Amino acid sequence: MTEERLGVGMVGYAFMGRVHSQAWRSVAAFFDLPVKPSMTAVCGRSAADVKLAADRFGWASVETDWRRLIERDDVQIIDICTPGDSHAEIAIAALEAGKHVLCEKPLANTVAEASAMASAAAASTAKSMVAFNYRRVPAVALARKLVAEGRLGTIRHVRAQYLQDWIVDPEFPLVWRLRKELAGSGALGDIGAHIIDTAQFISGQLLTGVSGLTETFIKDRPGGEVTVDDAALFFGRMDGGAVASFEATRFATGRKNSLRIELNGSDGSLSFDFEAMNELWVSEGDAGFTRILVTEPEHPYVGAWWPPGHGLGYEHTFTHEIRDFLEAIGTGAEPSPSFADGLRVQRVLEAVEASAADGCYKEIP
Structure with a gap:
């Protein structure tokens, strides 16, 4: 055949x-x-x-x-x-x-x-x-599975950060990511979009309103004026009753690619940091956190790769992403996240920008 x-x-x-x-x-x-x-x-x-x-x-x-x-x-x-x-x-x-x-x-x-x-x-x-x-980091997919199974109970707190430091140097040039007409926004859209999607994916809840602020620390660089934010912070409510806080910055000196998510529920908590991407920390009941090394064959995506304990890297998340896309095309399923999901994230980004501009809480349509 x-x-x-x-x-x-x-x-x-x-x-x-x-x-x-x-x-x-x-x-x-x-x-x-x-x-x-x-x-x-x-x-x-x-x-x-x-x-x-x-x-x-x-x-x-x-x-x-x-x-x-x-x-x-x-x-x-x-x-x-x-x-x-x-x-x-x-x-x-x-x-x-x-x-x-x-x-x-x-x-x-x-x-x-x-x-x-x-x-x-x-x-x-x-x-x-x-x-x-x-979404395709095995530890993140496992976190979603634990929440969907009810292992954490009712989710009450969602905390998300994305911390980088690649433009701390004021002599770093004016690349396209620092120009609004090309990038749309700065840290907010570039890395803030990731933590919005990841937080909504793991928690199974959508943001319904936000209050935020943005800041541009270095307004002029070699090549011209910076027209986007360097950092964005915001908090909000989610449709399942959780409260959430978010921080996206490219000025966290010493942090290279630290995407951090923590969820606290009525029956447990979980914590993830991409700089230790093969680990998920889970607390159930009133116990402290336990480290799960997410490299076992039964963990999401992992069975296709290496023996247990042989960690995966950044590039594997894209292979998983394309695997899922091809699977949807071949079987007729609807891919996720869809363009409708992307639009939902875009509405959150717009609401944060609007809130930062006038200081008011913004509902998300």
């Missing part, structure tokens, strides 16, 4: 393009899939640079216009790894052409763009998913 293969066309080849390429290369080698991917083409504006990327990362051909990529008959999946200002245009065109779409987070730069993308996804027969990869 001939196995079904789907051609993948990826737009963008920088940081996210590199890690997505690694995932597309490895996914079929470790997971049994209903459909398998072919790395058909990568797209970028510079013909010379995109050719180098294709040769290094394993793509069969190149394009310099994403419209041409979508038109190709040998491409059935479009993977969007570009800055947020181009997500909506590319995704909507791809969905209207009947292509499956995987789009990096945050889904868009504005609620209006995200809403248009969600509407296009709802109207299309093709599958679409937003790439919140931290």
